[in-house]
Amino acid sequence: CNPARSPPGRGYKEGKDAGTLNIIAPRVAFQGDIEGSTVVGERQRGQGNDALPRGATLNLGIDHIGGTAGQPLDYRVLNQIRFAAAAPTDAPDFGSAMADDLKRTLVLDAARLKAAGVNRLNVYTNDGIVVESGQTLDMGPGGSVNLTGATLDVLGDINVPGGTVKLKSTETVVVGAADPAALDQHITIGPDSRILTAGLWTNDALARSLAAPVALDGGAISVSARGLIKMEAGSLLDASGGGWLTIDGKSWL
Numbered sequence: 001c002n003p004a005r006s007p008p009g010r011g012y013k014e015g016k017d018a019g020t021l022n023i024i025a026p027r028v029a030f031q032g033d034i035e036g037s038t039v040v041g042e043r044q045r046g047q048g049n050d051a052l053p054r055g056a057t058l059n060l061g062i063d064h065i066g067g068t069a070g071q072p073l074d075y076r077v078l079n080q081i082r083f084a085a086a087a088p089t090d091a092p093d094f095g096s097a098m099a100d101d102l103k104r105t106l107v108l109d110a111a112r113l114k115a116a117g118v119n120r121l122n123v124y125t126n127d128g129i130v131v132e133s134g135q136t137l138d139m140g141p142g143g144s145v146n147l148t149g150a151t152l153d154v155l156g157d158i159n160v161p162g163g164t165v166k167l168k169s170t171e172t173v174v175v176g177a178a179d180p181a182a183l184d185q186h187i188t189i190g191p192d193s194r195i196l197t198a199g200l201w202t203n204d205a206l207a208r209s210l211a212a213p214v215a216l217d218g219g220a221i222s223v224s225a226r227g228l229i230k231m232e233a234g235s236l237l238d239a240s241g242g243g244w245l246t247i248d249g250k251s252w253l
Contacts, residue, residue, distance in 0.1 A: 015039035015053035018117060022059045026078045029102045034058065037117035046141055046162070046214045047244075055119025055140060060106075063124060063148075074173040075124035079106040081149065083131045083156065110135040110156070119143040126172040128183065131156040133190065139163060141200065141215045150174075150183035152225075155190035161200045162215030162242070169225040185227035191234040197221055199242020205249050216242050 018036040036056020046052045061077035084107050110131075113121065119139050123129060128151035131137060135156035137145050143160045148168040158165050169185045189195065197219025202212050218239040223229060231237075 012042055013039060014041040015044060017054040018056040018119070020057040020059065022062075024059075024062050024076050026076065027098060027103050028060070028077060028079055028106045029098055030106065030108070034113070034116035034118060036119070040213075042210065045210065045212075047216065052142055052213060055117040055143065057120040057122070058113070058118050059122045061122075061124030063122075072171045072173045073126075075126050075148065077106075077125040078127060079125060080104060080127040081123055081125050081129045082107050083110050083135045083137065085109055085111075085132075085134070110137050114138045114140075122146040123148065125149040126174065128152065131158070131193075133193075141213045150185060151227075152187045153190070154188065154193050154195065157193060158195045160197050160219060161213075162217055163197055163219045164221075165195055165197055165219070166222045167195075167224070168222075169227060171226055185225055187223060187225045187227075187229045189223075189231045189235045189237075191232040193232070193234075194236045194238065195221055196236075196238045198238045198240045201243050203245045204247040205245050210247060214242075214244050216244055218242070 015038045018038050021034060023030065034056060038053040038055055040053060044050050044052055060081070061075040082105050086107070086109065120143055121137065121139060123146065127149060129147050129149040131154045133155040136159055138159045139145055141161045141163070143163045145158050145160055146166045148170070150169060150172045152167050152169050154167065167187055169187050171185055172183065174183060199218050200213065200215040202214050204210055218241045221237050221239050
């Protein structure tokens with residue numbers, strides 16, 4: 001060993017971003033699993049050059065194909081999208097006809113998306129989107145949720161610390177059995193529903209470790225509709241900032 005040279009530092013792990021899954025089809029039946037987890041290194045906490053690795057991105061549908069000004073938009077997915085605990089009917093075997101309820105509604109379980117490591121969720125549909133009560137779209141620190149359709153009913157929660165949430169209802173191309181009168185471009189945020197992009201409170205001094213993610217800045221929430229926007233009593237939109245108490249007891253807010 002050359003005494004004029006510094007000894008090598010201790011090695012460490014560094015995680016990288018997960019990939020992207022795009023699903024684009026007029027009628028979608030999806031009941032499989034997604035694996036989009038990442039490795040978070042001990043130096044990756046979400047601040048400065050130590051950004052957290054991104055989890056998987058799930059794109060369902062596609063942001064509208066061009067379109068003419070003033071004309072309905074086509075997102076290429078015709079199902080109603082419902083975030084609920086379980087699908088009503090098993091998906092058919094390959095080559096078999098799809099049941100009518102599967103043609104009408106695509107059911108996704110928010111808990112399974114979180115367990116799969118999905119960090120960025122983009123959903124576009126010509127029909128409506130429902131987040132049922134008891135469901136929480138939790139994409140983790142720095143993630144994003146983008147829900148765009150003819151109607152949106154958020155009865156559960158959305159939690160993206162320091163991230164972004166975009167809710168949009170607009171006029172879309174109505175195809176098949178959808179009822180145009182029911183697709184009135186409204187957004188409803190239900191009673192006791194919480195949409196959170198607030199930063200995190202991280203206390204290293206109490207935990208005596210440097211493991212918890214840091215999200216000082218609050219994120220962004222966007223809600224836009226061609227029809228009525230209704231926030232029920234008890235609902236909450238929160239994009240407030242967070243705080244960080246370092247391990248030596250000095251706070252950085």
